[in-house]
Amino acid sequence: EAGVAQSPRYKIIEKRQSVAFWCNPISGHATLYWYQQILGQGPKLLIQFQNNGVVDDSQLPKDRFSAERLKGVDSTLKIQPAKLEDSAVYLCASSRRLAGGTSTDTQYFGPGTRLTVL
Amino acid sequence: EDKVVQSPLSLVVHEGDTVTLNCSYEVTNFRSLLWYKQEKKAPTFLFMLTSSGIEKKSGRLSSILDKKELFSILNITATQTGDSAVYLCAVSTGTASKLTFGTGTRLQVTL
Numbered sequence: 001e002a003g004v005a006q007s008p009r010y011k012i013i014e015k016r017q018s019v020a021f022w023c024n025p026i027s028g029h030a031t032l033y034w035y036q037q038i039l040g041q042g043p044k045l046l047i048q049f050q051n052n053g054v055v056d057d058s059q060l061p062k063d064r065f066s067a068e069r070l071k072g073v074d075s076t077l078k079i080q081p082a083k084l085e086d087s088a089v090y091l092c093a094s095s096r097r098l099a100g101g102t103s104t105d106t107q108y109f110g111p112g113t114r115l116t117v118l
Numbered sequence: 119e120d121k122v123v124q125s126p127l128s129l130v131v132h133e134g135d136t137v138t139l140n141c142s143y144e145v146t147n148f149r150s151l152l153w154y155k156q157e158k159k160a161p162t163f164l165f166m167l168t169s170s171g172i173e174k175k176s177g178r179l180s181s182i183l184d185k186k187e188l189f190s191i192l193n194i195t196a197t198q199t200g201d202s203a204v205y206l207c208a209v210s211t212g213t214a215s216k217l218t219f220g221t222g223t224r225l226q227v228t229l
Contacts, residue, residue, distance in 0.1 A: 004160070031215075042122075042206055042219030043161070055214045091160065095215065105150045105210040107217060109160035 004110030012116045018080040021113045025094030035091040087117045120145040124220035139223045141207030142189040149210040156204045197227045
C-alpha cells in the first residue's frame with residue numbers, strides 16, 4: 001500500500017512570496033490533515049478535512065493560509081504572502097473513516113515539505 | 119486548551135541501556151494516546167493506547183497508559199543506535215479524533 005505522498009520536499013522562498021504544497025493521502029482514507037511543525041516543537045494541526053468538507057480549521061491563520069480538497073482525494077495548502085515565521089515543516093496525514101462516520105485515531109504521515117522563508 | 123507535556127526534552131544514553139520516556143496530558147474528551155517515532159522524516163506510528171494498565175509491546179518497545187493519573191510511559195530496552203530519534207506523544211480527542219502533540223523527547227543512543 002502506498003503511503004501519503006507530498007511535494008515538493010523542500011522549498012525556499014522570500015518573504016511576501018506565495019507557495020503551495022500538495023498532498024495525496026493513502027488510497028481510501030477519507031480524512032486528511034495538514035500540520036505545521038516548527039523546529040523543536042511537535043506538529044500543530046492547521047486543518048482537517050473529512051472527504052471534501054472542513055472539520056476543523058480553528059488554528060489555520062486564514063488571513064494568509066488556505067487549503068482545499070475539492071474532489072475529496074488530494075489536497076493543496078497555500079501560503080500567501082509568506083512570513084519569516086512560516087518557516088517550518090508542513091506535514092500531511094491521513095486516516096481511515098470508520099463505519100459509524102468517525103475517523104480512526106491512527107494517522108499516517110507523509111514525508112513533509114520543509115519550507116524556508118528568507 | 120488541550121495540553122500534552124513530554125519529559126525529558128532530550129536524553130543521551132549508551133547502547134544497551136534502558137530508557138523511559140514520559141507523557142502527561144490534560145485534555146477534554148479523551149479518546150486515545152498515541153506514540154510516534156520521528157527521524158529526519160515523517161512521524162511513524164508506534165502504539166495507540168486506549169485502556170489503562172494494558173501494556174502494548176513491539177519488540178524492545180513497550181508502552182502503558184494510566185488514565186487516572188493522566189500519563190503514559192514508553193520504554194525502550196537494550197537500546198540501539200537506530201533508536202536515535204524524536205519520540206512524539208499525541209492525544210486524540212473528540213469525535214473528530216483531533217491529535218494534540220507534545221514537543222517530543224529527543225533520544226540519542228551512542229556507542
